[in-house]
Amino acid sequence: MAAMAAAAIVGTSAGLVAAASNRFVDGALMRLTDLALAFPGLLLAMVLAGLMGGGTMPVLIGIALGQWPQFARMTRSIAATVLAEAHIEASRLAGLAEWRILLRQVMPRVLSQTFALAALGVGGAVLTISSLGFLGLGLQPPTPEWGAMITELLPYMDVAPVQIAAPCAALFLTVLACMAGGRRLAEAR
Numbered sequence: 001m002a003a004m005a006a007a008a009i010v011g012t013s014a015g016l017v018a019a020a021s022n023r024f025v026d027g028a029l030m031r032l033t034d035l036a037l038a039f040p041g042l043l044l045a046m047v048l049a050g051l052m053g054g055g056t057m058p059v060l061i062g063i064a065l066g067q068w069p070q071f072a073r074m075t076r077s078i079a080a081t082v083l084a085e086a087h088i089e090a091s092r093l094a095g096l097a098e099w100r101i102l103l104r105q106v107m108p109r110v111l112s113q114t115f116a117l118a119a120l121g122v123g124g125a126v127l128t129i130s131s132l133g134f135l136g137l138g139l140q141p142p143t144p145e146w147g148a149m150i151t152e153l154l155p156y157m158d159v160a161p162v163q164i165a166a167p168c169a170a171l172f173l174t175v176l177a178c179m180a181g182g183r184r185l186a187e188a189r
Helices: 002-020 023-037 041-052 056-083 086-093 098-135 146-156 161-187
Strands: none
Touching: 002 023, 002 056, 002 098, 023 056, 041 056, 041 098, 056 098, 086 098, 098 146, 098 161, 146 161
């Protein structure tokens, strides 16, 4: 959740700045976003966790760096659509500052979708953390983590398959709940 919150704040801010800025700033921010989207999030988290020795902070930073471009793209798209509407032009003609327009008229529409994308992203983040733990790059012992549990239980899979099914089922149900929650939030819009 912390990684998604950081990604949402950075991505939403970048998307709002891009939508409200001139063509040059918008183009530069969107090219930076495209560059960040070119790197798979899991690979970025693996590289950071490997370089920084694993642990909580490298994993969270890696996940946040992998997820912020999605928030930036979505926010820019919604904000650009809202900023092109007639009532926004009327607000500008009435003398409202651009930041006030962004906060009062654009942000409420952006936030509903941001929460939905964040809920979907939490499921992906849980899966990324478990993948890193499975590879030995995630959270370090004694921190309990489903990916590390699966790795530790692999030698006993022939003897007691139920034991390895428990962390797999917990991981599956958690990701499923996050995805279903995100979908419900997106539909409730």
